[in-house]
Amino acid sequence: MGRGKSRKPPEISSGSMADIAFLLLIFFLVTTTIANDKGILLQLPPPPDPNIVQEDIKIPERNIFKILANSQDQLLVENEPFTATMDELKEEVKKFVLNFGEPGAEGVEVYNSLPPSLKAYVNKNGKSPLSSDNPVSKAIVSFKAQRGTSYELYINVLDAINAAYNEIYAERVGITVDEWLTLDRDDDIQKDMYDRARNGIPRAISIAEPD
């Protein structure tokens, strides 16, 4: 009995616990990939209704910013070959959208709601009679690719157009582009900010069908 009292309770050795955990860790490291669910969002137009005859709507040339891409991945921007970087394309789009050539009542209202930095931008670069009237209902960015255009170029151009719009929106509410992109629309304050930025300047991107 005396010997029994001095006996220690049985113990499971836990020295190899770390090894087992390591093994599992390495298994998960190797087998899984972190899901990538980010990308450029685009809303496609509704399908053409066969019952309604398509009417040709005449939009003045100055209100359309035309970007064409051919099968050799060459760009034609506003009827001129474009060889500069995508950053410059973004600037061109930005200038076009914020032109306010012939704003009218709705355009003036949007212009007055802009922060001073954007007003200065408009006064410096915009007000050209050859470019868009106002961003409210007139300015449209049109992008047409051909069947042979590479998907990479398509994404790059789409990215540049979106970048131009996002920069305008972000500057309008006084945040950076990165903050703009991570705005959570379920949050009321952030949703209000989002609506204020987009009010009057819709993202008018037209993706034409390739020939």
Next chain:
Amino acid sequence: MSKFKKSSNTSNDIPTAALPDIIFMLLFFFMVTTVVRKADILVKQKIPRATQLTKIERKSLVSYLYIGEPVNASLFGTEPKIQVNDVFITEKDIIQFVNQEKDKLSEVERDQITMSIKGDIEVKMGIVSDIQQELRKANARKVLYSSIKKIKD
């Protein structure tokens, strides 16, 4: 000599008792953050890079379309193909696929379905535009061009 020897009688073992805990913490982190991929990708996937990325808020609304050159070129040729789930489909089957995916969602969510296009950068626009036409017909008009964050230089 004896002077130096005396000072070194402290034990210089690092206690390793907390090591399993640290490893478990890492393990749980990886288990939680990673998603096991459901489908085997049978096409080449070199996702384009872009800067203006938006994140999908609700993953349950997303269906994936993989476009690219088949990996197994000897079996499937080198023409870019469309893959959904585990199989190759043609453009004509897209409407059917979209309807299948919509059936999985509840009625109020059906209009919000997002099609994530995972295109290889070497794919041409012809096939992408054909898919878009079919998606318009199937009334799945929210499209996400899956891309990776571009590092600005």
